[in-house]
Amino acid sequence: xxxxQKKFKPKAxxxxxxxxxxxxDIKATDIMLAKIRQVYELYGxxxxxxxxxxYSDAMGKFLPDTDRPNAxxxxxxxxxxxxxxxxxxxxxxxxxxxxxxxxxxxxPYRTYRQGWVFRNEKPGPGRFRQxxxxxxxxxxxxxxxxxxxxxxxxxxxxEALGIKRGDYVIRVNNRKVLDGVLEAIGVTEEAQKLSVxxxxxxxxxxxxxxxxxxxxxxxxxxxxxxxxxxxxxDRFIGLIILMISATSVTELWKVLNxxxxxxxxxxxEMGTEGFLPYDDGLYEIxxxxxxxxxxxxxxxxxxxxxxxxxxxxxYYTGMVYEAELTFDVTNEKGQKxxxxxxxxxxxxxxxxxxxxxxxxxxxxxxxGVSRLMTALKNLDKLDDGQIPGPVVxxxxxxxxxxxxxxxxxxxxxxxxxxxxxxxxxxNFGKQLQYADRRNSPAAIIQGSDExxxxxxQIKDLHEGKKAAAAIADNETWKSERxxxxxxxxxxxxxxxxxLPAVNNWLEGNKV
RNA sequence: GCCGCCUUAGCUCAGUCGGUUAGAGCGCUAGAAUGUGGAUCUAGAGGUCCCCUGUUCGAUUCAGGGAGGCGGUACCA
Numbered sequence: 001x002x003x004x005q006k007k008f009k010p011k012a013x014x015x016x017x018x019x020x021x022x023x024x025d026i027k028a029t030d031i032m033l034a035k036i037r038q039v040y041e042l043y044g045x046x047x048x049x050x051x052x053x054x055y056s057d058a059m060g061k062f063l064p065d066t067d068r069p070n071a072x073x074x075x076x077x078x079x080x081x082x083x084x085x086x087x088x089x090x091x092x093x094x095x096x097x098x099x100x101x102x103x104x105x106x107x108p109y110r111t112y113r114q115g116w117v118f119r120n121e122k123p124g125p126g127r128f129r130q131x132x133x134x135x136x137x138x139x140x141x142x143x144x145x146x147x148x149x150x151x152x153x154x155x156x157x158x159e160a161l162g163i164k165r166g167d168y169v170i171r172v173n174n175r176k177v178l179d180g181v182l183e184a185i186g187v188t189e190e191a192q193k194l195s196v197x198x199x200x201x202x203x204x205x206x207x208x209x210x211x212x213x214x215x216x217x218x219x220x221x222x223x224x225x226x227x228x229x230x231x232x233x234d235r236f237i238g239l240i241i242l243m244i245s246a247t248s249v250t251e252l253w254k255v256l257n258x259x260x261x262x263x264x265x266x267x268x269e270m271g272t273e274g275f276l277p278y279d280d281g282l283y284e285i286x287x288x289x290x291x292x293x294x295x296x297x298x299x300x301x302x303x304x305x306x307x308x309x310x311x312x313x314x315y316y317t318g319m320v321y322e323a324e325l326t327f328d329v330t331n332e333k334g335q336k337x338x339x340x341x342x343x344x345x346x347x348x349x350x351x352x353x354x355x356x357x358x359x360x361x362x363x364x365x366x367x368g369v370s371r372l373m374t375a376l377k378n379l380d381k382l383d384d385g386q387i388p389g390p391v392v393x394x395x396x397x398x399x400x401x402x403x404x405x406x407x408x409x410x411x412x413x414x415x416x417x418x419x420x421x422x423x424x425x426x427n428f429g430k431q432l433q434y435a436d437r438r439n440s441p442a443a444i445i446q447g448s449d450e451x452x453x454x455x456x457q458i459k460d461l462h463e464g465k466k467a468a469a470a471i472a473d474n475e476t477w478k479s480e481r482x483x484x485x486x487x488x489x490x491x492x493x494x495x496x497x498x499l500p501a502v503n504n505w506l507e508g509n510k511v
Numbered sequence: 512g513c514c515g516c517c518u519u520a521g522c523u524c525a526g527u528c529g530g531u532u533a534g535a536g537c538g539c540u541a542g543a544a545u546g547u548g549g550a551u552c553u554a555g556a557g558g559u560c561c562c563c564u565g566u567u568c569g570a571u572u573c574a575g576g577g578a579g580g581c582g583g584u585a586c587c588a
Contacts (some may be wrong), residue, residue: 016579059588072588088588121587122512198586221584223514312587343512396546432548447546461548468549478547 017122017129025373027131028382033114035160036134043153045112045136045362050093052116057081058355059092065305074120079110088120090135090366091351098139098362099355107140114369128370135345137364139352144284147172147319147347147363154343155302155322161372162383165323168342171306172289172321175346176281176308177252180241183277184263185236194314195230196240198267203244203308211244212237213407218233235262244308249286252307252403256282281318289319311344320346321365342375388462388501389438390417395425396447407444407456407492414493415509416502436461441501444492445484458483 014020021029037047056075076083087093090113098105114134136153138146138509151170158168170172178200189191195351199214206219213219215237218229232240246252256278268275285305293303306408311320322344344367352360376382391411393404411418421431434441464483471477487495496502 013579026571072586092588119587122585124582221514223584225513225584227585314588394547426545428546429544429548434548437546445547449546459547459548465549472550474544474549474551477549478544481547482549484547 003105007022008098013262015129019128023490024386027387028377029369029373031135031383032161032376033134034370036114036157036367038113039153039157039160040112040136041484043110043136043149043156043303045110048094048097048111048113049115049267050087050090050097050113052086052118054087054093054096056085056175057083058096059087067267073121074118087170088119089117090115090133091137091345091364093350093361094135094137094139094364095348095351096355098360099352102352102356102360105139108146109139110136111139131368131370133366134369135364135366137362139364140360141363142349142361144288144319145292148289148296148364150345150363151295151303151319152293154299154321154367157367158323161376163376165301167327168180168323168325169301170303170321170323171309172303172319173305173307174281174285174289174319175308175310175316176318177256177307178243178281179184180276180278180281181240181256181259184266185233187232189313192230195228196232197310197314198312200240200244200308201312208241208245212241215240246307249282249290249305253282253286253308270333284318289300300383311346313346315351316346316347317349318347319363319486320344323365323367325375341368342372358476386439388417388505389435389440391442391444391496392431392435392440393418393420393444394431394435394446395421395427396428398425400446400451403446403451407446409494410493414497416493416496432459432461441499441505442496444496450486454489455486456489457484457486458492458495458499460499463499 002027013295056073059073073085073088075083075257078084094111098109110114112135115132115135116130118130120129136150138149151172155168158170159460178197182193182196183190187196196215199211202214203211206214210219214227214229216229216234217231220226238263238313239255242258243252243255246255255278259278260276265274267273267274268277290305293299309320309322311322322341324341343366345363347361347363349359349361350382352362371395373382393411395401395404401420408418421434423430423434425431432443442461443459445459446455449455459481460483462483464481468477468480468482471482473482496504
């Protein structure tokens, strides 16, 4: 211990995929969340909150094994050796919550929640390992009317966030159609079904050729990486391509007829031959969903039927929907970026059944708040809620700080952000510089001259900056004192309230 | 996981065909100007040239390995 040990100095750094949030980020998020919440509330939804951790077995079929306890999720073992995980979405915890409280919950249960979720994966553009989602779900409503509500609410949310009609689109589809088609062509194995889903999901990314390869033998990308295909028959591949290329329900219906003529239908559980497993799904779209959208005035410029919208997840059982931005997103380096969807969801009638054993239908969607924020930020469409800094009361005479603090208290009582300068007051210029850098609307000056006359100087920093734009030399700048005026001491608060920056801010804060 | 590009001051980036004191702009600090924020001028601080190993008399520079960032691709229960 004689010699000084070299002190360990940790490097100031963050784990990959995690980030600090600046005050501008936080304010922007708050504004976004408030707008989303307003839409959800309007639709009759109420909030609920669940914790960050869940037992791992409650979160899906993924169970941490001892070899790879953290693949995809962040997991750890509690002191009783049970595995728990940070939630990777908000749907699985909701299913758990509903199952656990099923007797207390009034169905149909309209619920929303927002919060951080965590994924132990490689981060991508606008993708982090901790990010925020904002979900809404209707539990206990089996009909497509509930799905229609979700799609319409997504559209309204996009517009509430300032994304213009035409700059986004909600794509909807019914998984029953695709599931039926797969059944008809004999794809029953789960793994193969998943490959087909994933292949179709990439239709807008890789186009027809790419999907054709993925449905068949496999696809090699530009980097030489090979993706195993679904191994479908050529004639079925052609039909599936036709199906997902359909731009209207009528077209889809025609393609499905071709399937029927080739396969002749299947035999169902009742033993009926020539059963068409995709008919039910088609009926839901034509006879129910489309009518609801039409009646409510949600045309194809907002909600569009799209057979290539399948979503990669296997737990969806009916309608699926996805919100997509239709403009190009470029990052801060000016590179165009593959942005993908900013939200999506669908009907998951089997998730709660995992816990209860009884069928509980549910439908819901999730908005990727963090992703959406990145997109809006890159577009410069983000309202970062910039508010003026505090009014700074300058310290001219140290023995008067009681009086300065009193001014601060009066301003605060009037609801105006204010503070007395807390740095070294020796250099007066520093105080104004501080106020300027804080984007303060005003500085308040009372030295002995002003005190004797019973006045204070108000320096309107925002207006002063504008007024002085033309002043080039420092002498004039100093003698003209742009934006500065005297008021009676007892008029301080009133006069500050009149400043445009302060007034605007106070108005904006009214509820 | 796989492929490509990148990493030099707080930030954005030059540069060194392998050589002595590694630069610029912006920012920051101080002063010109001790009661006036900006602009201007002057001065100053600030560096493990991402890390490790190797080649070499000598490595920020070359080679191998690693980490981190960005982009693509896969995975996303």
